[in-house]
Amino acid sequence: MVNPDIQGRVYPETAPYLVGREKVREFARAVQSESPLHFDPAAARAAGFSDVIAPPTFAVTVQESTLAQLLADDEAGVDFSRVVHGDQRFSYSRPIVAGDELTATLTITAVKQLRGHSMVTASSEIVDESGAHVVTAISTLVVRGEDAA
Amino acid sequence: MSQAAVFDQLVVGEVVAERELLLTRDSLVRYAGASGDFNPIHYRDDFAQSVGLPGVLAHGMLTMGVAGSVATEWLGAAGWVQDFQSRFTRPVPVDAQAGAAITVTATVGALDSEARTARIDLKVVFDGSTVLGKAQLVAAFA
Numbered sequence: 326m327v328n329p330d331i332q333g334r335v336y337p338e339t340a341p342y343l344v345g346r347e348k349v350r351e352f353a354r355a356v357q358s359e360s361p362l363h364f365d366p367a368a369a370r371a372a373g374f375s376d377v378i379a380p381p382t383f384a385v386t387v388q389e390s391t392l393a394q395l396l397a398d399d400e401a402g403v404d405f406s407r408v409v410h411g412d413q414r415f416s417y418s419r420p421i422v423a424g425d426e427l428t429a430t431l432t433i434t435a436v437k438q439l440r441g442h443s444m445v446t447a448s449s450e451i452v453d454e455s456g457a458h459v460v461t462a463i464s465t466l467v468v469r470g471e472d473a474a
Numbered sequence: 475m476s477q478a479a480v481f482d483q484l485v486v487g488e489v490v491a492e493r494e495l496l497l498t499r500d501s502l503v504r505y506a507g508a509s510g511d512f513n514p515i516h517y518r519d520d521f522a523q524s525v526g527l528p529g530v531l532a533h534g535m536l537t538m539g540v541a542g543s544v545a546t547e548w549l550g551a552a553g554w555v556q557d558f559q560s561r562f563t564r565p566v567p568v569d570a571q572a573g574a575a576i577t578v579t580a581t582v583g584a585l586d587s588e589a590r591t592a593r594i595d596l597k598v599v600f601d602g603s604t605v606l607g608k609a610q611l612v613a614a615f616a
Contacts, residue, residue, distance in 0.1 A: 351508045352509065354508070355501070355504045355505040355508035355539070356505070356508075356540050356542065356543045357495055357501075357540045358542075359543075360543070362550075368551070373616075378554070381542050381546065381555040381558045382539040382558065385509060385535055386508075386510055409562075410534045411561065411562060412559065412560060412608075413534070413538060413562075414557070414558070414560075415555075415557065415558045416556070419554070420555070
């Protein structure tokens with residue numbers, strides 16, 4: 326069972342993640358997008374962005390290092406082999422653009438027990454190099470209980 | 475191809491994009507590399523079965539990602555995605571040979587003419603069942 330006392334815990338800011346143009350293209354191909362805004366800097370500039378923009382679920386790659394902090398926290402008691410992704414949300418102030426250097430801060434906003442499972446809500450606030458908010462990525466992780474069906 | 479999105483022409487309930495996509499084992503490996511999610515349930519049948527699954531499953535985030543792509547291709551340069559959420563309600567098993575064919579339908583769910591935002595509801599169907607819950611994307615128009 327996940328330790329309910331981690332509700333409210335804030336983890337240290339992650340090391341900066343530099344968003345590469347080729348990484349954005351690789352991710353866009355992986356999610357089968359053909360929008361030129363992910364591939365062609367000229368098209369992105371014409372749309373008002375400084376470089377190619379990332380698909381909206383790209384933030385998961387930056388968020389990942391924050392979830393790793395949660396899994397590595399012995400006090401939290403999250404058994405990764407029992408984790409199922411329950412839901413996901415991204416709330417953006419602006420799209421992620423190639424060249425962004427992003428850091429993320431994880432807060433555990435809720436820990437609930439339901440029918441033998443633990444539901445952990447993890448909110449990662451992602452900011453750019455100036456400290457301005459870019460996106461908040463919120464995951465609910467369902468940690469299956471040992472005795473639950 | 476659908477027409478480019480124009481905010482003032484959107485109507486609630488209108489289907490703005492629809493696409494059939496094939497997720498193959500190739501797609502899963504490619505997504506694992508692009509996203510950094512190397513959970514073996516997404517590429518190893520023996521491992522997936524050892525934890526009680528029928529076989530290799532698509533990443534929920536891949537399914538959400540391809541659904542989002544259907545919406546962003548329709549949106550083009552007319553706007554950008556302010557919010558995107560989904561629940562992962564049903565797994566998508568990906569057959570080693572046949573893959574998994576999914577259909578994505580994007581419908582205008584709500585409009586806010588003051589904020590110039592459109593909520594796009596995404597329905598993702600695999601094998602006759604919806605696999606994402608409350609998959610909604612909010613597009614902000616210029």
